[in-house]
Amino acid sequence: MNVFKLLSRSSNAAQSSPAQKLPSSGAVANPQLFGHDEPSQLAQSANKSRKRKRGLITAESPPSPAALPADLDFFGGGAAGAEVNGDAISKKEKKRQRKEDLKEKDTLENGTEDIEEEPYHVDECKQILRSHKLKVAVLEDFAPQAEESRKEKKKSKKRKKEKEQKPQKKDAKRQLYPQPLTSFAQLRTRYGISRRLAENIMEQGYKLPTEVQLGALPLLLPRKGYNEEQNGSTVDTESTSGAEYAGDIDLLTVAPTGSGKTIAFLIPIINALLIQSKSLDAEAGPRAVVLAPTRELASQIVNEARKLAKGTAIKATLMRKGMEVVERTETEPIEDKVDLPEASDDDEDASDSDDEGKATQQKKRTPGRAELVKAAILVATPLALLNSLKRRDNTIANLPSVSHLVLDEADVLLDPLFREQTLAVWNACSNPKLRAGLWSATMGSNIESLTLSTLNTRWEALSESISDMPARPPLIRLVVGLKDSAIPNISHQLTYAATEQGKLLGLRQLLHPTSVSSSDPKAQPTLRPPFLVFTQTIPRAIALHSELLYDIPPEAGGSSRIAVLHADLSSSARDSIMTRFRRGEVWVLITTDLLARGVDFRGLNGVVNYDVPNSAAAYVHRVGRTGRAGREGGVAVTFYTQDDIPYVKLIANVIRASEKLRGVKADEGSVKQWLLDALPTPSKRDRQQLKKRGVEARRSGSGKGDGAGEKGRNRISTKSGYVRKMEHNRRGAKAGSKRRAEMGVDDGGDDADEVDGSGGSDFEGFE
Numbered sequence: 001m002n003v004f005k006l007l008s009r010s011s012n013a014a015q016s017s018p019a020q021k022l023p024s025s026g027a028v029a030n031p032q033l034f035g036h037d038e039p040s041q042l043a044q045s046a047n048k049s050r051k052r053k054r055g056l057i058t059a060e061s062p063p064s065p066a067a068l069p070a071d072l073d074f075f076g077g078g079a080a081g082a083e084v085n086g087d088a089i090s091k092k093e094k095k096r097q098r099k100e101d102l103k104e105k106d107t108l109e110n111g112t113e114d115i116e117e118e119p120y121h122v123d124e125c126k127q128i129l130r131s132h133k134l135k136v137a138v139l140e141d142f143a144p145q146a147e148e149s150r151k152e153k154k155k156s157k158k159r160k161k162e163k164e165q166k167p168q169k170k171d172a173k174r175q176l177y178p179q180p181l182t183s184f185a186q187l188r189t190r191y192g193i194s195r196r197l198a199e200n201i202m203e204q205g206y207k208l209p210t211e212v213q214l215g216a217l218p219l220l221l222p223r224k225g226y227n228e229e230q231n232g233s234t235v236d237t238e239s240t241s242g243a244e245y246a247g248d249i250d251l252l253t254v255a256p257t258g259s260g261k262t263i264a265f266l267i268p269i270i271n272a273l274l275i276q277s278k279s280l281d282a283e284a285g286p287r288a289v290v291l292a293p294t295r296e297l298a299s300q301i302v303n304e305a306r307k308l309a310k311g312t313a314i315k316a317t318l319m320r321k322g323m324e325v326v327e328r329t330e331t332e333p334i335e336d337k338v339d340l341p342e343a344s345d346d347d348e349d350a351s352d353s354d355d356e357g358k359a360t361q362q363k364k365r366t367p368g369r370a371e372l373v374k375a376a377i378l379v380a381t382p383l384a385l386l387n388s389l390k391r392r393d394n395t396i397a398n399l400p401s402v403s404h405l406v407l408d409e410a411d412v413l414l415d416p417l418f419r420e421q422t423l424a425v426w427n428a429c430s431n432p433k434l435r436a437g438l439w440s441a442t443m444g445s446n447i448e449s450l451t452l453s454t455l456n457t458r459w460e461a462l463s464e465s466i467s468d469m470p471a472r473p474p475l476i477r478l479v480v481g482l483k484d485s486a487i488p489n490i491s492h493q494l495t496y497a498a499t500e501q502g503k504l505l506g507l508r509q510l511l512h513p514t515s516v517s518s519s520d521p522k523a524q525p526t527l528r529p530p531f532l533v534f535t536q537t538i539p540r541a542i543a544l545h546s547e548l549l550y551d552i553p554p555e556a557g558g559s560s561r562i563a564v565l566h567a568d569l570s571s572s573a574r575d576s577i578m579t580r581f582r583r584g585e586v587w588v589l590i591t592t593d594l595l596a597r598g599v600d601f602r603g604l605n606g607v608v609n610y611d612v613p614n615s616a617a618a619y620v621h622r623v624g625r626t627g628r629a630g631r632e633g634g635v636a637v638t639f640y641t642q643d644d645i646p647y648v649k650l651i652a653n654v655i656r657a658s659e660k661l662r663g664v665k666a667d668e669g670s671v672k673q674w675l676l677d678a679l680p681t682p683s684k685r686d687r688q689q690l691k692k693r694g695v696e697a698r699r700s701g702s703g704k705g706d707g708a709g710e711k712g713r714n715r716i717s718t719k720s721g722y723v724r725k726m727e728h729n730r731r732g733a734k735a736g737s738k739r740r741a742e743m744g745v746d747d748g749g750d751d752a753d754e755v756d757g758s759g760g761s762d763f764e765g766f767e
């Protein structure tokens with residue numbers, strides 16, 4: 001079935017369906033965003049006398065994709081099973097692929113035999129990291145500070161005071177050049193991760209590490225048999241590689257959307273848990289906690305963790321209502337109100353994943369006690385976890401078992417909206433050896449300072465109760481690409497629609513394109529389903545959904561192809577819509593910022609910002625739902641009206657920066673210089689206001705489902721004011737008559753007096 005043909009209104013468009021490269025076409029050969037142009041340099045710079053056979057796989061032999069997905073399996077293929085540009089893979093290619101896989105398997109089974117693991121020279125490291133736009137810096141190295149403070153204590157009080165008063169000279173941040181991970185095979189050869197974990201990574205079809213994996217995994221994994229003398233002074237000096245930390249760091253990572261951050265934080269956690277697994281006591285509580293801002297993202301992370309930990313003793317679970325994380329004393333019985341963790345459809349592929357859930361299910365029937373979470377990895381939204389930690393006296397129970405805490409989408413988790421809950425969970429993790437990881441595609445400098453101050457406060461609080469605190473790890477920051485920018489592999493369209501009606505028309509045009517100029521290479525790529533549509537509020541999402549419900553022709557599936565997803569829906573409704581969208585049954589999903597972060601729809605062809613996002617960061621995340629893992633052809637359309645003009649420069653700047661990253665000249669991009677010059681720059685106050693409340697004009701109204709309460713021009717509707725007024729009156733009359741009937745009042749009039757019992761003249765209605 002040709003989706004495009006079914007939706008197109010013109011036979012011309014239908015016939016000349018463009019040979020456009022689309023995210024839904026399948027996997028890409030290279031999931032990396034940067035450094036594609038550097039292979040020859042890398043190959044030259046590598047010391048050829050070394051047998052670093054796989055080390056250069058990045059540059060020399062990009063892996064080929066495998067099997068083909070069905071025509072409408074937008075999201076199914078994944079990295080492992082997809083086609084490139086719809087071309088069937090040749091036999092030769094398949095043979096080559098099989099050979100590669102066998103070689104990889106051989107490496108997994110035989111360890112290091114095949115690969116020599118002489119480290120990269122520091123200059124090579126620098127070159128590789130630079131070409132992939134990776135920057136690593138030590139934000140705070142606490143070890144010398146701890147030493148200093150010990151010495152300091154011995155000094156006289158007076159001198160100490162003097163020193164404190166003098167502003168401390170801050171050193172420039174120390175740059176690190178970790179040994180880049182240029183092939184997943186190195187996970188085993190260099191870091192000795194378990195064979196099972198390595199096999200699970202391979203099973204996902206991941207061949208090449210993405211930039212964030214290339215930089216973060218070497219920082220987070222302890223190097224096998226690492227020893228300074230062994231490395232020699234010329235190759236890997238202590239001061240530059242970060243290997244001396246042996247993965248024992250707190251890490252703040254800023255990397256583009258869809259760049260594979262999830263497995264970058266999960267692999268080291270699973271590896272660490274597998275190392276400790278013999279000493280693990282399942283009853284002791286979770287060892288790793290991953291916090292995510294939404295249930296959808298949390299459940300996706302659980303699925304990823306389960307795939308990576310398949311066949312091992314490590315289990316991952318999603319925090320659900322009624323689950324208990326810490327054992328309660330007998331004096332604190334909890335209600336026998338257990339909402340059992342049902343396997344959602346997106347859990348399908350994690351066959352052994354539900355053991356934990358099932359075990360819990362069987363035991364949970366014991367009255368008066370809920371079953372403790374036994375999984376080593378617990379993924380939760382901050383509020384869900386905090387609620388389960390709250391005691392009756394309103395204090396928060398500690399989670400001493402947790403040694404890894406990950407904040408996925410850290411900037412939003414530390415935003416005022418979630419900050420209190422997130423910090424409460426962080427502080428509840430009382431293990432002195434806790435290692436924190438903060439991950440996002442956008443991170444303001446305030447997040448860095450908040451992280452530092454939280455680490456400091458925690459440390460001070462713990463030091464008071466624990467006399468021999470373990471060494472304090474450094475806080476390291478890894479940045480991939482240009483901080484806070486949109487990915488360069490999607491095309492942006494910033495469209496002035498003047499009014500709400502204009503936006504609706506614009507969206508309808510996107511849904512039913514009338515012409516396609518596929519021959520013109522400079523023509524803007526067409527947005528094709530499946531795509532997401534973002535609105536500012538829930539009522540607007542609902543109103544837009546009801547407006548577009550019948551826009552998809554019945555022969556294309558009609559109203560079932562369009563759905564709305566928002567936080568007011570029940571969990572099961574949300575799960576079901578997500579599943580239908582992932583399966584390709586829904587083509588257009590209207591939503592709010594609920595799906596703006598983290599959610600991974602591999603084959604999503606585009607994003608429509610029906611309402612402008614309320615910050616530059618929100619734009620980066622929303623449009624980052626397409627173009628995942630380096631996929632080309634994603635389209636991001638943003639409509640703006642008169643009301644948005646004061647703010648739209650924020651978005652225009654992000655688009656400009658992203659196009660610059662892609663090498664598009666200023667006069668050829670979708671945001672022209674004249675527009676940038678003409679748009680007003682919003683003040684700090686305006687930006688804050690926008691972030692907090694969105695565009696004010698769109699907030700007004702009762703919030704009723706059909707958007708009827710929204711005043712005048714900001715209503716989502718194509719009906720004229722007169723028609724709406726008539727409908728409103730008719731609805732009011734109907735509702736009034738229904739109410740009267742329910743109260744036993746006849747519309748006739750006289751009986752009303754009897755019901756009221758006080759004479760007709762006093763009756764003022766039931767409201």
Ligand SMILES: Nc1ncnc2c1ncn2[C@@H]1O[C@H](COP(=O)(O)OP(=O)(O)OP(=O)(O)O)[C@@H](O)[C@H]1O
Pocket residue numbers: 031079205206207208209210213255256257258259260261262263440441597598599600602624625628629
């Ligand atoms: N090395 C790899 N090769 C190919 N695909 C990969 C690789 N690593 C991850 N992926 C895929 O890339 C997609 C995006 O990954 P992920 O969701 O972890 O991105 P992210 O960086 O967390 O994005 P966001 O910032 O939007 O949350 C997923 O479909 C994942 O399976």
